[in-house]
Amino acid sequence: MTNVQNIAAEPIRDSGKKDVTIFKVPIGKLGLLSSLLMGGACGFIVFFATFFLAIIGMMIYDAATGTSMLNLDISYRYVAAPVGILAMAVSLTYLLTVWVRRKISGAE
Numbered sequence: 299m300t301n302v303q304n305i306a307a308e309p310i311r312d313s314g315k316k317d318v319t320i321f322k323v324p325i326g327k328l329g330l331l332s333s334l335l336m337g338g339a340c341g342f343i344v345f346f347a348t349f350f351l352a353i354i355g356m357m358i359y360d361a362a363t364g365t366s367m368l369n370l371d372i373s374y375r376y377v378a379a380p381v382g383i384l385a386m387a388v389s390l391t392y393l394l395t396v397w398v399r400r401k402i403s404g405a406e
Contacts, residue, residue: 318396326396333393341386349378 318326328336352373360368 337390340389344385345382
């Protein structure tokens with residue numbers, strides 16, 4: 299009896315269909331607005347993480363060289379902004395491509 303309950307609790311998967319997932323998040327089932335929001339969020343997260351690392355790197359550089367050129371404009375204008383824009387462009391391109399493929403194939 300316990301064996302039947304364990305089998306019934308597992309989801310049934312069709313081996314013919316492959317869902318697009320990233321870290322078990324079903325990316326292939328996102329709509330247009332969700333794809334745009336996820337792409338924008340990815341860009342912002344990468345921007346802020348890179349901004350933090352650029353500030354830490356500049357502090358280490360200033361401490362190692364004995365200079366005092368810690369300027370936050372450098373860290374976000376020349377490091378974090380280009381990396382964040384690139385990450386947003388790549389993620390939006392990927393997510394919108396998955397969305398368009400799903401629309402064209404009629405897998406709604």
